[in-house]
Amino acid sequence: MTRVVIAAIVLGAALVASITTAVMIGSADIGVADVWGSVVAHLTGGASPLDTLRDGIVWQLRLPRILTAAAVGAGLALVGCVMQAVTRNQLADPYLLGLSSGASLGAVAVVLLGIGILLPVAAFGGAMLALVATLGLASAFGPLTPTRTVLAGVAVSSFAAALTSFVIFWTATGDSYREILGWLLGSLAGARWPEAAIAGVAMLVVGVPLMLTGRVLDAFAFGDRAAASLGVPVVGARWALLGASALLTGALVAVSGSIGFVGLVLPHAVRLMIGPGNRALLPLSALAGGVFLIWADTFARAAFDPRELPVGIVTALIGAPVFAVLLLRRRSMA
Amino acid sequence: MNTRTRHHLRRPTLAAAASVAGLALLAGCSAVSANPSPEPSTAASVTVDNCGTSVTFDTAPERVVAIKSTSVELMLALGLGDRIVATAFTDGPVPEQWSGELNAPELSAFMPNEESVLDVEPDLVYSGWESAFAADAAGTRDELAGLGVASYVQPAACRSTGALPKLTFDEIFSEITELAAIFRVDPAELLAAQQQTLDAIEPDTRGLTALWYSSGSDIPYVGAGLGAPELILETAGLTNIASDVDATWDSLGWEAIVAADPDVIVLVDATWNTAADKIARLESNPATAALPAVADKRYIIVPFASGEAGVRTVDAAASVAEQLAALP
Amino acid sequence: MTAVEVRELTVRVGDRPLVDGVGFDAPEGGFTAIVGPNGAGKSTLLRAVAGVEHAASGMVLLGGEDLLALPRRQRARILALVEQDATTELPLTGRDVVRLGRSPHESLLGGGDRDAADVVAAALERAGATEFATRDVTTLSGGERQRVLLARALAQQPRILLLDEPTNHLDLAAQLDMVRLVGELVAEGVTVIAALHDLSLAAAHADAVVVLAGGRVAAHGATEATLTPDLIHEVFGVRAEWTRNPITGRPLLAVG
Numbered sequence: 001m002t003r004v005v006i007a008a009i010v011l012g013a014a015l016v017a018s019i020t021t022a023v024m025i026g027s028a029d030i031g032v033a034d035v036w037g038s039v040v041a042h043l044t045g046g047a048s049p050l051d052t053l054r055d056g057i058v059w060q061l062r063l064p065r066i067l068t069a070a071a072v073g074a075g076l077a078l079v080g081c082v083m084q085a086v087t088r089n090q091l092a093d094p095y096l097l098g099l100s101s102g103a104s105l106g107a108v109a110v111v112l113l114g115i116g117i118l119l120p121v122a123a124f125g126g127a128m129l130a131l132v133a134t135l136g137l138a139s140a141f142g143p144l145t146p147t148r149t150v151l152a153g154v155a156v157s158s159f160a161a162a163l164t165s166f167v168i169f170w171t172a173t174g175d176s177y178r179e180i181l182g183w184l185l186g187s188l189a190g191a192r193w194p195e196a197a198i199a200g201v202a203m204l205v206v207g208v209p210l211m212l213t214g215r216v217l218d219a220f221a222f223g224d225r226a227a228a229s230l231g232v233p234v235v236g237a238r239w240a241l242l243g244a245s246a247l248l249t250g251a252l253v254a255v256s257g258s259i260g261f262v263g264l265v266l267p268h269a270v271r272l273m274i275g276p277g278n279r280a281l282l283p284l285s286a287l288a289g290g291v292f293l294i295w296a297d298t299f300a301r302a303a304f305d306p307r308e309l310p311v312g313i314v315t316a317l318i319g320a321p322v323f324a325v326l327l328l329r330r331r332s333m334a
Numbered sequence: 335m336n337t338r339t340r341h342h343l344r345r346p347t348l349a350a351a352a353s354v355a356g357l358a359l360l361a362g363c364s365a366v367s368a369n370p371s372p373e374p375s376t377a378a379s380v381t382v383d384n385c386g387t388s389v390t391f392d393t394a395p396e397r398v399v400a401i402k403s404t405s406v407e408l409m410l411a412l413g414l415g416d417r418i419v420a421t422a423f424t425d426g427p428v429p430e431q432w433s434g435e436l437n438a439p440e441l442s443a444f445m446p447n448e449e450s451v452l453d454v455e456p457d458l459v460y461s462g463w464e465s466a467f468a469a470d471a472a473g474t475r476d477e478l479a480g481l482g483v484a485s486y487v488q489p490a491a492c493r494s495t496g497a498l499p500k501l502t503f504d505e506i507f508s509e510i511t512e513l514a515a516i517f518r519v520d521p522a523e524l525l526a527a528q529q530q531t532l533d534a535i536e537p538d539t540r541g542l543t544a545l546w547y548s549s550g551s552d553i554p555y556v557g558a559g560l561g562a563p564e565l566i567l568e569t570a571g572l573t574n575i576a577s578d579v580d581a582t583w584d585s586l587g588w589e590a591i592v593a594a595d596p597d598v599i600v601l602v603d604a605t606w607n608t609a610a611d612k613i614a615r616l617e618s619n620p621a622t623a624a625l626p627a628v629a630d631k632r633y634i635i636v637p638f639a640s641g642e643a644g645v646r647t648v649d650a651a652a653s654v655a656e657q658l659a660a661l662p
Numbered sequence: 663m664t665a666v667e668v669r670e671l672t673v674r675v676g677d678r679p680l681v682d683g684v685g686f687d688a689p690e691g692g693f694t695a696i697v698g699p700n701g702a703g704k705s706t707l708l709r710a711v712a713g714v715e716h717a718a719s720g721m722v723l724l725g726g727e728d729l730l731a732l733p734r735r736q737r738a739r740i741l742a743l744v745e746q747d748a749t750t751e752l753p754l755t756g757r758d759v760v761r762l763g764r765s766p767h768e769s770l771l772g773g774g775d776r777d778a779a780d781v782v783a784a785a786l787e788r789a790g791a792t793e794f795a796t797r798d799v800t801t802l803s804g805g806e807r808q809r810v811l812l813a814r815a816l817a818q819q820p821r822i823l824l825l826d827e828p829t830n831h832l833d834l835a836a837q838l839d840m841v842r843l844v845g846e847l848v849a850e851g852v853t854v855i856a857a858l859h860d861l862s863l864a865a866a867h868a869d870a871v872v873v874l875a876g877g878r879v880a881a882h883g884a885t886e887a888t889l890t891p892d893l894i895h896e897v898f899g900v901r902a903e904w905t906r907n908p909i910t911g912r913p914l915l916a917v918g
């Protein structure tokens with residue numbers, strides 16, 4: 001238990017430290033005191049020490065983007081944990097199982113085809129459809145093994161990605177390549193206060209309750225019947241958990257596009273620190289996910305300054321090798 | 335947003351002079367464009383409908399971030415080099431005729447991000463490409479406006495408000511005039527020089543066809559029927575093999591190119607994709623190596639920026655005509 | 663004597679009944695063995711009684727109340743099931759797994775169970791699984807994992823304990839430990855119902871037996887009275903004779 005407490009304190013401190021540090025990093029050279037003077041001025045209604053443009057850099061570009069990164073990272077890591085537990089599949093991840101690309105498709109369809117639904121709702125619809133398609137396809141092959149599920153996820157996510165690209169090509173004017181990259185690879189470049197609000201509210205309303213379901217998820221460890229014998233309403237709980245996961249993924253993808261591998265890597269990393277019990281794993285993975293994505297995005301916007309890199313490239317560069325290691329471990333176990 | 339005015343302004347048959355009059359009406363002061371007052375700050379405000387966004391300039395911009403070479407060059411041609419505080423994503427060095435007039439640093443050899451743009455404290459971001467105005471590039475136009483930074487897209491590069499009519503020199507001249515009005519300078523001298531160069535071009539009369547090869551290896555990206563390449567080729571007396579494609583640029587397969595068998599090939603030279611590279615590609619591909627134009631090296635080379643509608647389009651047409659005349 | 667009354671329980675897969683109208687009484691605070699040849703439907707019957715396998719019809723009555731009609735969490739506080747060969751890929755520790763047994767007693771968010779740690783420790787101790795408390799359960803042997811799962815069921819503090827082949831994977835000494843534990847639980851008033859393929863084990867220790875064949879009850883009642891040589895020959899196709907265990911003096915079913 002002490003290990004969990006220590007990890008919680010370390011990760012919580014790291015999240016606060018990451019937000020405060022990342023806001024000082026960027027193309028523009030703005031002093032620490034001025035950055036914080038600007039933030040404090042906005043919070044208290046005082047006068048910013050910076051001119052309009054530099055103040056805009058801190059308050060309109062950097063801070064909402066960092067907060068969005070924290071919420072998106074936390075949410076994706078959380079959804080990864082939940083999906084791994086519910087599907088009893090260590091390789092489950094909202095990106096690998098197609099939820100993210102399904103959500104992208106829903107979001108792109110609304111934005112570009114002008115369908116009159118709220119963006120996060122459409123993204124949720126896309127995520128849910130993709131999830132049902134993945135699980136349906138995987139169970140059509142035979143018993144729902146992890147490998148089959150991932151393969152079905154690859155098929156569904158490629159298809160949704162192709163449809164997304166098609167919709168953008170069909171309707172977009174001008175330079176559509178960058179927009180496609182933004183949705184498929186995930187980017188936080190467009191994150192401003194409205195995006196931070198969507199991601200933040202989704203984390204509060206869906207994410208926090210989901211964080212408290214650790215005990216229910218643990219009950220799934222020995223399979224559905226064991227869960228049922230422990231009093232878990234298996235079918236209802238599974239769909240409620242997956243539905244909440246899709247809802248959260250939808251809201252996050254609507255603001256950031258489909259950022260990959262956060263939901264895969266962070267739960268595994270946190271498990272190495274504190275063990276597999278979901279009760280501690282869920283909140284701590286969320287904290288770790290927030291910290292991770294803040295730094296991945298800070299790297300994406302500052303490393304090749306003044307060019308922007310889609311943050312999904314950074315997370316995939318880190319996540320894909322981890323995925324490979326997990327696959328190898330599975331093979332050696334089998 | 336007043337798109338009607340915009341289309342009115344860019345009606346291809348309009349003469350440059352008529353456009354000046356139209357602008358003056360927009361500006362609400364008949365003296366603004368034609369004869370700028372000696373004190374620019376006292377001039378009445380200029381409002382333009384720019385690619386679906388209405389932009390008002392109460393005073394002439396003083397600190398400009400110019401993205402892409404077309405915008406940099408048009409400002410230099412109007413003698414506005416000292417207003418540029420930074421450039422970005424340019425396509426090659428500043429042409430010789432203006433060397434020394436630009437002292438601003440280049441923010442990035444590629445598309446800059448918004449933070450780096452805001453950091454040089456511009457009052458105008460002027461881009462040759464519309465895609466610069468996005469959240470993951472120099473910032474959206476609304477957001478920039480909210481921070482007190484004006485934005486302006488080269489009108490010929492506007493895509494988001496629908497297809498543009500076929501480019502004409504009148505259109506290019508009216509764009510020069512509009513920019514001059516924004517900066518409260520007199521474009522008359524520049525326009526006269528452009529017109530003079532244009533008048534001096536002797537179109538080729540041999541009835542030759544041409545391919546405008548911009549980039550791409552697997553699928554070449556070529557100048558099509560509506561943009562600057564078409565205008566330049568027509569002016570030089572060439573027939574564009576892709577002239578029936580209703581676009582500024584388009585992807586055209588090698589098969590279609592070989593079937594059309596162009597008499598000459600116009601190669602675009604950019605720092606990031608040189609003409610020499612393209613010659614090597616044409617000569618190494620068996621299908622294109624057999625084309626008479628490749629076998630006889632009937633190449634015409636133009637700098638990248640002249641392929642986009644701007645102040646160098648006239649020069650490009652003259653250069654193409656000259657290079658063409660030298661080809662047997 | 664009160665009993666757990668199983669009434670007309672039927673489980674179907676498609677149209678095929680796996681358990682067909684099964685009814686029996688298991689004496690409360692007694693040990694009832696379900697015996698029968700392979701494929702007789704023993705495991706399915708246990709699951710149906712536990713309410714984790716959907717029963718097309720039937721009831722499981724305790725004190726006149728149908729357990730199958732109770733909400734799951736409430737049922738899980740009364741009834742625990744230990745399945746055979748339940749495995750996980752999640753590298754939980756033994757204690758984590760046993761802790762799961764407390765979940766029906768906790769509030770939904772995991773609070774309200776102050777004694778959890780003590781109950782878990784006692785359950786581990788009783789099932790002989792204390793040494794596995796900190797071990798990763800995916801690395802345990804079949805017999806070791808079986809003890810952990812038994813401890814989990816004990817942590818549920820059930821009034822009815824359902825065991826599916828509890829002696830599988832266990833060596834002889836461990837089998838006797840298990841039998842002793844079942845005896846203790848029964849003495850404490852827990853109703854134990856176990857599916858056993860080992861007829862002599864059932865004969866030696868069960869208070870009552872249910873003989874299952876082809877998904878139906880072939881016979882049920884007090885052990886010695888029910889497991890007649892004729893019935894055994896009919897159901898299992900082997901010869902059997904009652905005698906006495908020379909060591910314990912208890913009735914022994916000799917099979918040959």
